[in-house]
Amino acid sequence: MSKEILPGTPLSSEEFEKSITIEEHPTLEYRWDDGIAIGRYLKELKEGRIIARTCCGCNRTMLPPRMFCELCYRPTDEWAFVEDTGVVNTFCVTRVNWDASRRGPDEPPLIPAVVEIDGASKGMGILHLLGEVDPKKVKIGMRVKAVWKPKAQREGKITDIKYFKPY
Amino acid sequence: MNRKVGIVSMGYHGFSPVSPDLSFRELVYAAASKAYSKAGITPGDVDMFICAAEDFCEGYSISDEYCNDQLGAVLKPVHTVTGEYLQAIANAAMIIQSGLGRIVVVESHSKASNIKNMDAIHSFGMDPVFNRSLRVTPHFAAGLEMSRYLSETKTSEEHCARIVVKNRANALSNPSAGHGAILSASDVLASDPVAWPVSRLSIAPRSDGCIVTVLAEESVARSLASDPVWILGTGWATESSTLENRAWGEPVSVDIAAQMAYKEAGITVPSQQIDLFEIDDSYSFKELQTLEGLRVVGRGQAAHALDEGRLGPEGDIPTNVSGGSQGVGHLLEATGGQKLLELFLQLTYQAGERQLPDVQVGLAQAWRGVPTTTSAVIIVGNE
Amino acid sequence: MGLRKVACVGAGITKFVRRAKETGRELAWEAAKMALDNAGMTLADIDCVVIGSAPDAFDGVHMKGEYLADGSGGFCKPVMRHFVGGGTGVFSPIHAWQHIASGKFETCLVVTEEKMSSCFPAPAGAFITIFDHTTEQPLGPTLIWIFALEMNRYMQRYGLTEADIAKVSVQNKFNAIDHPAAQLPGKITVKDVLNSEVLAWPVKRLDISPASDGAAAIVLTSEHKARRITDKPVWVSGVGWALDTAYWATRDLYYPQYVEKAARMAYEMAGIREPDKEIHIAEPYDPFDYKMLHHMEGLLLCKRGEAAKLVADGVTARTGRLPCCPSGGALGVGNPIAATGLMKIIELFLQLRGEAGKRQVPGDPRIGVAQAWGDLMQVGTVVVMSR
Numbered sequence: 001m002s003k004e005i006l007p008g009t010p011l012s013s014e015e016f017e018k019s020i021t022i023e024e025h026p027t028l029e030y031r032w033d034d035g036i037a038i039g040r041y042l043k044e045l046k047e048g049r050i051i052a053r054t055c056c057g058c059n060r061t062m063l064p065p066r067m068f069c070e071l072c073y074r075p076t077d078e079w080a081f082v083e084d085t086g087v088v089n090t091f092c093v094t095r096v097n098w099d100a101s102r103r104g105p106d107e108p109p110l111i112p113a114v115v116e117i118d119g120a121s122k123g124m125g126i127l128h129l130l131g132e133v134d135p136k137k138v139k140i141g142m143r144v145k146a147v148w149k150p151k152a153q154r155e156g157k158i159t160d161i162k163y164f165k166p167y
Numbered sequence: 168m169n170r171k172v173g174i175v176s177m178g179y180h181g182f183s184p185v186s187p188d189l190s191f192r193e194l195v196y197a198a199a200s201k202a203y204s205k206a207g208i209t210p211g212d213v214d215m216f217i218c219a220a221e222d223f224c225e226g227y228s229i230s231d232e233y234c235n236d237q238l239g240a241v242l243k244p245v246h247t248v249t250g251e252y253l254q255a256i257a258n259a260a261m262i263i264q265s266g267l268g269r270i271v272v273v274e275s276h277s278k279a280s281n282i283k284n285m286d287a288i289h290s291f292g293m294d295p296v297f298n299r300s301l302r303v304t305p306h307f308a309a310g311l312e313m314s315r316y317l318s319e320t321k322t323s324e325e326h327c328a329r330i331v332v333k334n335r336a337n338a339l340s341n342p343s344a345g346h347g348a349i350l351s352a353s354d355v356l357a358s359d360p361v362a363w364p365v366s367r368l369s370i371a372p373r374s375d376g377c378i379v380t381v382l383a384e385e386s387v388a389r390s391l392a393s394d395p396v397w398i399l400g401t402g403w404a405t406e407s408s409t410l411e412n413r414a415w416g417e418p419v420s421v422d423i424a425a426q427m428a429y430k431e432a433g434i435t436v437p438s439q440q441i442d443l444f445e446i447d448d449s450y451s452f453k454e455l456q457t458l459e460g461l462r463v464v465g466r467g468q469a470a471h472a473l474d475e476g477r478l479g480p481e482g483d484i485p486t487n488v489s490g491g492s493q494g495v496g497h498l499l500e501a502t503g504g505q506k507l508l509e510l511f512l513q514l515t516y517q518a519g520e521r522q523l524p525d526v527q528v529g530l531a532q533a534w535r536g537v538p539t540t541t542s543a544v545i546i547v548g549n550e
Numbered sequence: 551m552g553l554r555k556v557a558c559v560g561a562g563i564t565k566f567v568r569r570a571k572e573t574g575r576e577l578a579w580e581a582a583k584m585a586l587d588n589a590g591m592t593l594a595d596i597d598c599v600v601i602g603s604a605p606d607a608f609d610g611v612h613m614k615g616e617y618l619a620d621g622s623g624g625f626c627k628p629v630m631r632h633f634v635g636g637g638t639g640v641f642s643p644i645h646a647w648q649h650i651a652s653g654k655f656e657t658c659l660v661v662t663e664e665k666m667s668s669c670f671p672a673p674a675g676a677f678i679t680i681f682d683h684t685t686e687q688p689l690g691p692t693l694i695w696i697f698a699l700e701m702n703r704y705m706q707r708y709g710l711t712e713a714d715i716a717k718v719s720v721q722n723k724f725n726a727i728d729h730p731a732a733q734l735p736g737k738i739t740v741k742d743v744l745n746s747e748v749l750a751w752p753v754k755r756l757d758i759s760p761a762s763d764g765a766a767a768i769v770l771t772s773e774h775k776a777r778r779i780t781d782k783p784v785w786v787s788g789v790g791w792a793l794d795t796a797y798w799a800t801r802d803l804y805y806p807q808y809v810e811k812a813a814r815m816a817y818e819m820a821g822i823r824e825p826d827k828e829i830h831i832a833e834p835y836d837p838f839d840y841k842m843l844h845h846m847e848g849l850l851l852c853k854r855g856e857a858a859k860l861v862a863d864g865v866t867a868r869t870g871r872l873p874c875c876p877s878g879g880a881l882g883v884g885n886p887i888a889a890t891g892l893m894k895i896i897e898l899f900l901q902l903r904g905e906a907g908k909r910q911v912p913g914d915p916r917i918g919v920a921q922a923w924g925d926l927m928q929v930g931t932v933v934v935m936s937r
Contacts, residue, residue: 006730007580008565008764009572016569022300023670024610026291029283030226030683035190038684063800064685066236068196070795073203073210073239090706090803092698094750098690100672112695112750114799125799127686135751140706159688169653223612228605228679229635232925233796242811245793245929246641247633249615254630258648265651266553267789267819292612295668296573401654405619405629423626431654539616541629 037065040079046156048148052120054078060121082119084146085167089114089125093135109135115144115164131163142166172260173388173395174380174547175270177511178202179504181376182495183345185280191225195237195276198377202272203239206381206391210239213381214268218247219255219275219500223288226281238274238379250403251533252378253503253543257401259382269384275501276377285373293538298410303362306370308410308537310362313452315416317364320459320467324364327451328355329473331368334448334487337480338494340521345374345496355451369451374496378504380511396514399528399546400434402427406540413540420542421447421460421532428530428544437530438463438484441546443513443523445506446532448491454478457532458486461544480521488513488521503533507545514549553819554651557776557783558643558935560589560769561896566733566884569667570763574609575621578663581765581889582623585659589769589779596769597655599624601631602642602662604887604924607676610668622661622767634791635680636837636924637931638662639766639891644789644933646770656772663765664886673761680926682796694758698750700803700927701840705752707804708855712752716743717861718839719756722875725868726882728908731893733884734760743839759837759879764886766893782903787917788820788934798926809848809923809930817850820934822917825850829934830915831901832872833894835922836879845921846874848930873911876901891922891931898935 011019034042037053041064044051053065057072061080069076091113095103103109111130116123130138131147144164154160178201180194189197203209218234227233231247238245248255252275259271282288289305316322329352338347350368358368381391388395404423407413425437434440444463448454455469463484464472472478478486489495489509498505510529512518528548535541562584564570564577572580578601586592601615601622611617615631622629632638632645639662646658666673677693704710717740726735738756746756776783792811794801801807813825822828834845843857851872852860860866866874877883877897880890898918900906917936923929 006563006565007572007584008567008570008577008731010565010567011569011571022296024295024299026610027284027287028223028226028291029287030281031283032226032281032683033187033190033278034684035188035193037193038190042684064682064797067193068200068237070236070239070241070797073200089799090699090703092695092702092750092752093748094692094695094698096674096692096694096749098675098678098692100674100692110690112689112691112699114699114803123800123802127681127689127691127799129689140702157688158685221613222606226679226683228607228676229633229925231633231635231793232680232928233682235793236795236797240793241795242792242808244791244812244815245634246645246791249613249631249633258630258645261648261652261654264653265648267648267651288612291610292616294617295610403628403630404626405616405624407625408616408619419626424628427628535613535616539613541616541619 037067041065042156045160046154050082050084050117052080052082054080061119063117063120063124063126082117086115086117086144088140088142088144089116090140091130091138111135111138128161129163132165170264171385172263172398173383173385174511175383175388175392175395176202176205176381177378177508178205179376179378179508182343182374182498184374184496186375191276191278192237194377195274199238199274199379202379202381213270213272215262215271216240216243216245217255217259217273219250219252220247221249221500223291224499238272251503251535251543252501253531253533253545254403256380256507256545257403257543260398260401263382263384269387271382273380275504277375277498277501279373279499280375289537305537306365307362309450310365312415313364313450316452316456319416322455322470324356325352326455326470326473327369328352330448330451330454331355331493333479334491334493337488338490341490344490344494346372346494347490365450371449371492371497374498376498376501378501378508394515394549396511396547396549399548400428400432401545403543410538418456418460420540421457424542424544425461428546432546437461441528441530442526443488443529444484444486445489445509446486447534448487448493449497449534449536454486461532480523485523488523503531503543506531506533510547514547554653555773556647556650556770556786557773558768558786558899559771559776559779559783560585561899562588563731563766563893563896564764565731566762566764566886568733574663574665575618577665577763577765578618578621578661581767582659582661585767585769591769593623595657596623596659597657598628598649599659600642600645600649601629602638602888604635604638604664605676608664608666608669608673618663623659634924634929634931636887637922637929638888640895640920640922640931640933641791642892643768643770643786643895644791644931647786647789650770650772656775658770659767660770661767662888662892664889665763666761666886667763694750694753696927697838698753701752703803704840704844710858712744713740714858715840716740718836718842719743719881721861721867722836722879722881725876726878729878729883731883732878733762735878735882757839759881759885762884762886764884764889766889766896768892768895784899784902785936786933787936788816790815790932792930794928796926796928798928803927805854806844806848806930808928809845809921810850812930812932813849816932816934822934826852829917829919831876831911831918832874833877833897833920834874836875836881837885839881842875845923849919849921868911876909876911894920895933902935902937
C-alpha cells in the first residue's frame with residue numbers, strides 16, 4: 001500500500017473521443033401498482049384535493065397517505081382531507097435538470113421545496129416546486145398555496161399541482 | 168461459537184400472477200405483519216433486518232432505500248443483499264452466530280407483474296461488450312446449458328418436460344400457488360421454442376408475492392415458538408460470471424454450495440438423510456441437473472429417478488412438492504424464500520393436503536437465474 | 551458474550567479517475583490483487599468474498615455483483631454482495647465482519663467498485679429513479695436538489711454561511727494532494743468555491759465531489775489468522791448501521807439521526823463512551839462539503855451546529871486535535887461511491903499502522919472512525935477501527 005503509482009488508467013476526453021465505444025439504450029419499462037393509499041391520493045389530486053391518512057396510535061395525519069403506520073406498525077385508521085396550503089420547510093434554486101443538463105438562459109430556475117402541508121402533522125412535508133416568486137425572495141418558513149392545473153387537464157398525478165406559490 | 172439458529176415464523180402473501188390491489192409496500196406489510204404476529208413480536212423486538220432485492224427488478228436505483236417502512240424498521244439496522252433470499256437467510260444466520268443480533272428478519276418480494284420487459288433486464292445482466300451485442304434472448308444462456316446437460320447425461324427433452332408436468336400438478340394441492348395446471352409432456356414440448364431446447368412452457372412463469380422470515384438465536388427461538396425449525400447448514404457459491412469460461416453442463420455452484428452446507432449439517436448421504444427437496448426448477452431441466460449437483464442422485468441419474476417415481480410426493484426424494492417455481496411462479500429474488508417456506512410448513516406439519524409424513528430434514532436450493540452461476544443451499548430440520 | 555475479533559490485514563486501491571480505461575471487472579481485480587499482495591496472501595487463502603457496489607445503473611449492468619464476481623476473486627467461492635446506497639463502502643467491512651465473526655469463515659476478501667463513467671450523458675441521470683416513482687419522479691428531481699434542500703435547512707438552522715461550509719472543500723482537496731489515488735486534489739480558496747457555478751443554490755460545483763471510476767479492497771481475517779499474517783493487525787472494533795424512513799420529506803433534514811443511531815451502536819461495541827475525546831482520527835463521508843459537518847455532528851464528535859467552527863479553527867486539519875478526512879475525502883480523492891467508503895476504511899488502516907506516509911497524522915493515533923451515508927439522506931454506516 002505504500003506504492004505511489006497505483007493501478008488505474010485515466011482516459012482523457014481526447015482519448016475517449018478517439019476510442020471505439022458501444023452505445024446502448026436499454027428499454028427498462030415498468031407499470032406500477034399504486035395500491036390502496038397512493039391510488040386514492042392520485043384520485044383525489046385529480047379532484048383538486050389532497051388526502052392524508054390518520055393513525056390513532058401516534059395521532060399523526062400522514063402525507064403521502066399510507067395504509068400502515070411505519071412507526072406504530074399497525075394499520076392506519078381514517079382518510080382525512082388536508083389543505084392545499086403549507087409552509088416551506090426548505091428549498092433550493094436550481095439550473096440543473098434531472099439528467100445534469102443545464103436550463104437554458106431564457107428558462108427560469110426551478111425552485112424545489114419541501115412543503116409542510118396544513119392539516120397534516122407537523123413536519124409532514126411533500127416534495128414539490130415553487131412558482132410565481134422571485135427566487136431571491138423565497139424564505140424558509142414562507143407560506144405557500146397550491147396552484148392547480150385546470151380540471152380538464154388533471155390526470156391523477158402529482159403534477160396536477162403545477163407548483164406552490166406564496167400567499 | 169456454534170450458536171444454533173432457529174426459524175421462529177414465516178409470513179407470506181401471494182403467490183399470484185398479478186397483484187394490482189397492493190403497492191409493493193402494502194404487499195410487504197401484509198406478509199411482515201403475519202410473520203411478526205405468529206412470532207408474537209413487534210418490529211421493535213427485532214435487532215436487524217435484511218432484504219434481498221435487485222435494483223432493476225424493483226425499478227428503483229438504490230432500491231434499498233424503500234425497504235424498511237413496511238417492515239416497521241425505521242432507524243433500525245437494515246441492509247440489502249443483492250442476492251438470493253437464501254443468501255440473505257445465510258447472512259441472517261451469520262449475524263446471529265456472531266452474537267451481534269438475537270432476532271433477525273429477512274424479507275424479499277416480487278412485483279414481477281410490474282416489469283414490462285423482463286427479458287431486457289436479464290439481457291442487461293450480461294457483459295456489455297461481448298454478450299449483449301449479440302442481441303439474442305437472454306434465455307439463450309439457459310438453452311446452452313440445457314443443451315450441454317442433455318448431451319452429457321443422455322437425458323431426454325421429454326424427461327425435462329415431465330418435470331413441468333409434475334410440478335404444475337403438485338401446485339394444484341398448494342392454495343398459494345399461482346400456476347397449478349394439468350399439462351402433458353407433449354404440451355410442454357410443443358410449446359413455442361424460445362432458445363432450443365428451451366421452450367415457452369419449460370420456463371417457469373412469474374408470480375407476485377412476499378415472504379418474511381423471523382430468525383432467532385436458540386434460547387429466544389424456543390421462547391417464541393413451540394416448534395422452531397432449525398438452520399442446520401448454509402452454503403452459497405458463484406462459479407463464473409463470464410459466459411465464456413463456464414462448465415455448461417455441470418452445476419458447479421450447486422455442488423460447492425451443497426458441500427459447504429452438508430459439511431456444516433453433518434450430511435454425508437443426502438438422499439437418505441434429507442426428507443424433502445425444494446430446489447430450482449426455473450427451467451425444466453434445472454430440477455434434474457440440480458439433483459445431480461446436490462449429489463442426491465448420481466451424475467446422469469436424475470431422469471432415471473424421475474422414471475422410478477422417486478421425485479413425486481410419494482417418492483423417497485420428494486422434490487418440489489409445493490409446485491416449485493413452475494407451479495407457484497418464479498418470485499425473482501424471493502424465489503428461495505418460497506422454497507424455504509415450503510420446508511417450514513412441511514417441517515411444522517402445516518402443509519395441508521400436501522403434507523408429507525415423518526419429515527425431519529429438508530433442503531432448499533435456489534439459483535439466481537440467467538445469466539448468473541450463483542446458487543444457495545439451506546438445510547433445515549425440526550429436531 | 552464477547553464477540554469474535556476481526557482484523558484488517560491488507561488493503562489495495564486503484565486511482566480514482568473521471569474515466570478509467572479499465573472495465574469494472576478489471577478495476578476490481580487490480581484492487582483485490584493489491585490487497586492480497588499487501589497482506590502477503592493468495593486467492594487460495596481466501597474463504598469468501600463480499601462485494602460492495604452502488605446502483606447497477608452506474609455501470610449499466612444488471613446484477614452487478616455477479617458481473618464483478620470474477621474480477622473480485624470470487625470464482626467458485628461463496629460470494630455475497632450487499633447494498634445500502636451511498637453507505638455501501640463502509641458497510642462492506644461490516645458485512646465481512648459478519649462473515650468472520652460468525653465463525654463460519656476465517657478470511658474474507660472485501661471488494662468495492664464503481665464505474666460511473668459508463669452512465670451517459672451523466673451519472674446524475676441514474677439518480678432520478680431513486681425518487682418515489684409516483685409521488686416524486688414526475689417532478690423531474692435530481693440528487694443535487696435534495697442535497698441543496700438539506701444544506702439550506704442545515705445552514706438556516708444554525709445560521710451558517712456558504713463560506714463556513716466551503717472551508718471543508720478547501721481542507722479536503724488540500725489533504726488529497728498527498729493521496730496517490732486522488733482525482734481532484736488542489737489548493738483552492740473559499741472564494742473559488744463561492745465563485746464556482748451555482749448548480750442548485752446553495753450548492754455550487756466545488757461543494758460537490760466528482761463522479762469517479764475506481765475500486766478498493768481489503769482483507770479481513772479472524773484473530774488467530776491475523777496474528778500469523780502480520781504483527782500490525784488493525785481491529786474492526788465497532789460496527790453500526792441504521793436506516794431511516796424513506797418518507798424523507800417528513801423528516802427534519804438539519805440533523806442525521808440515522809448516523810447518530812449507527813454511531814452509538816458502533817461505539818457501544820467498541821467500548822467508546824466519549825467519542826469526541828477518545829477518537830483520534832475520523833473519516834466522515836463528504837460527498838458534499840456540508841455533509842462532513844453534518845456527519846461529524848451525527849458521529850457525536852462535536853455538539854450540533856459546531857462542526858463548522860472546528861473546521862475554521864483548524865481542529866479538523868491533519869495536524870489538528872481531531873483530524874477529519876486526512877485522506878482528502880470524497881471531495882479530494884474522488885467519489886466512486888462504494889469504493890470511497892472503503893477508501894476511508896483503508897485510510898484508517900494505514901493511519902493506525904503508521905503507514906500513511908506524507909498523510910500520516912501525528913501523535914500515534916490508535917482509534918479511528920469511518921462513516922458513510924446514502925439513500926434518500928437516510929442510511930448511516932459506521933466502523934470503528936483500533937490498533
